[in-house]
Amino acid sequence: MPLHYLALGDSYTIGEAVPAANRWPAQLVHQLRARGVAIDDPQIIAVTGWTTDELCAGMDAATLTPPYDLVTLLIGVNNQYRGRAAGEFRTQFGGLLRRAIELAGGLAGHVVVVSIPDWGVTRFAREQGRDAAQIAHALDVYNAIARDEAGRVGARWVDITPISRRHPELVADDGLHPGAAQYALWTDAILPVAAAAVK
Template identity: 55%
Template structure:
């Protein structure tokens, strides 16, 4: 949750050989929590989820990530506009909002911009809401960073942070529900992970992201199985095998 620095991450998938089965493509949209600020690339949650789904028998390419530390909803929209994307994707995830809250942004503006981003995510997923997963953002008020004073010397109130985090996440959950998009709550889990942080004492550690990945993987699996290529995929039951 810093001012945007550097360039957004955009990890593109490789092109398949002609005639080869096409890996399932995932687009992950977000901010520092999606790009994995402070952790190795293989520790961030989109990469972990893709690895989990491969273990479950799905051929999933490395996720394509459009995200940067510090981005708010409007900055993510600008980042998407500047990115060289190639839709449709088999599934799209959206996790955005902590910087709107951190900077004292207007809740109604966030609600409107989050809804616009969801519409864009659905369009990137071939117009199918079932192929989109929206994720809540964590409560950073439980981290060591929150105990540090503000730049003006004033203290931070973890209880007030929690109230604001809940209000912004509820707005996002409501827009997701209204759009027919799956919603995954990682906020409750984040409130048990105050000590699982990267070196900056704010962003989640690899272990914290592993727990998030466990929560997100089922929803993303469902989204991928709802994609246009679902006919070629085994069902959850069939992959267990039958006699």
């Protein structure tokens, strides 16, 4: 039986502004198959603009078929964008992480948490006159929380934020979301961790 994969998130997981095949969950499945892993197409629960609580509600409304052999979680940028408190993020992210582990059959090692990229370096942020340093600091706080919560429960962690900062030019036509080439770099970073999770 092929492995089952659930991808949870927001615009970065749904691949806003890129073709479906260029979303990083789709690229990840392609790369895993190239390594000989039999895995289904990803089931994606993600909507552009979702915050942690909105993802939770989206999961409530979705048709889920656990256990999943791999669950990825990338969420939080819209909490930061809306100026929500870090403490609220920790509480809600922790709840999502516990749900992800439950959906992975209680196996925390099958859950991969992906860091939030830094949108403050993008053309969109510059054109909007946003404070790149303030955005970077806020996202660093959020990512430290996500990494801490992942480590607390034994989930896996992948930090793609440095990639987003090194390659601000690799964005889609909207000037904000990653383009296919940047998602490919994310996939390269996520692949070995995901492969270890499903091994």
